Amino acid sequence: MTNGSDPFLDLVERVADDLGRPEGGSLRGSELAAEAGFSRFHYDRLIEAVSGETPARFLARILLERAAYRMTTSERTLLDVATEAGFGSHAAFTRAFRRAYGMTPSSWRERPGRYQLEAPNQVHFHPPGGLRIPAAGAGVDIAAGGVDGGSPLLAVLDVTGAAWVQPLVRVGAVTASLGALLALLAGVSRTTLAMARERDLPERLAQIEQRHSVPRTAQVVIGLVVMSLVALVDLRGAIGFSSFGVLVYYAVANLSALRQPPEDRYWPRLLGAVGLVGCVTLAAMLPLASVLSRLCVLLAGCLYRLVVARRQGGGEAHTAQRYPET
Structure with missing residues (x-):
């Protein structure tokens, strides 16, 4: 991944790199999510919100477009084309191809048409082994190796003649x-x-x-x-780290609400229980590295607090001395 500021452009470049390799076509959504530093759940929804397609659908469409192009420009057998597209059998490839193009691969080879399928993001396979991103009347070709730099929006402005x-x-x-x-x-x-x-x-x-x-x-x-x-780190890891801390904060707040006596409670205990379950569920969906690193920081903070409390002769006694009841 080269552009931490745009996950979808990162995905496009990663797919373009994969298409440029002889054994390309083996990418999986879980692998892409791990490389991006997200859980599969969050990564799918992030990419779909930006591009209109989940990573799995985007990959499947690009591979089908390449397969359609291969069948009209090479003498490869249909089984070879199906294998290159990541299908385990000719039958599975035929079903997927028929759903996408409305005809079987053999019929397509005899009467080919436009290999580019309709897509909400208008990113398509670009021969011989890359992708093409539209940009206001001009296209940006993403070949194997991707685009240098970490400012994709500025690059698009430059390509479209809007550098000013x-x-x-x-x-x-x-x-x-x-x-x-x-x-x-x-x-x-x-x-x-x-x-x-x-x-x-x-x-x-x-x-x-x-x-x-x-x-x-x-x-x-x-x-x-x-x-x-x-300025210095990939913010995707920092966001996961911070998100886990926020979820722990709200989990503690909901747990505290569950322990409130009835006379001090404004809302039913069920609301706190639902909030606590929600925090734990969302935390479980974060990348494991973010969770473990944050747990280490929380543990270090607890140890520090324990040491300080002992040096002060007991945190509760110290607090009571500074803030007497009125």
């Missing part, structure tokens, strides 16, 4: 990124403030600014960490 828009696109991207960062800082500010008040953060990060009563140092560090992640 690139500065506006860059400004828009920076503005959107800053907006997302500010939203993140606002979202974690309450948690950070609570941790600072309870001394759950290291001493330097737990300092609360007197004028506005916010942990300014901790928030600045969080902002720097986020910007470093954007």
Whole structure:
């Protein structure tokens, strides 16, 4: 994968690379999802939302288009063409081909037509062994090896003769990124403030600014960490890592709601149980690497909190001393 910013373009380039190999045609949706750092469930829905097709349907269509082209430009047997397209038998290939083209492979070879099938994304097999992406009247050919660079949108603007828009696109991207960062800082500010008040953060990060009563140092560090992640790492792994942490946060909140006494509860316990099950279910669908790495961080945080509590002579006693009941 070469373009972490566009999963569908990554998929197109990966398929183009596979088509350029002699043994190409063996890709599977689970393999593509693992390479992209997503679960199969999330990856299928992400690609379908962008392209109108799941990865499996996209792959099947491209391979059928290549098979239709092969039958009209080569002397390969139908069984060889079927095997290259990833089918285990001539019968299975014939059924799939008939559904797509309305005729059997043998009839197609005698009376060929347009090999490109209708597709919502208009990405098609492009002879001899690549793919073609349409772009506002011009086409971008993705051959084996893919497209260099990590800015597919800027590349499309360049191809379509709209390079003058690139500065506006860059400004828009920076503005959107800053907006997302500010939203993140606002979202974690309450948690950070609570941790600072309870001394759950290291001493330097737990300092609360007197004028506005916010942990300014901790928030600045969080902002720097986020910007470093954007600049240095593949965000797909970071998103999975962050998603698991958010799900743990809400799972704890739902579990706490289940333990509330009846007189303090506004909503039925069933709502908390459904929320808890939902959090656990979504967490189970995340990539295993993201889950394991986040669990390690959570374990390290728990160990740190245990050490700090022991040094303070017991976290509960310390809290009671700082916040007496009124």
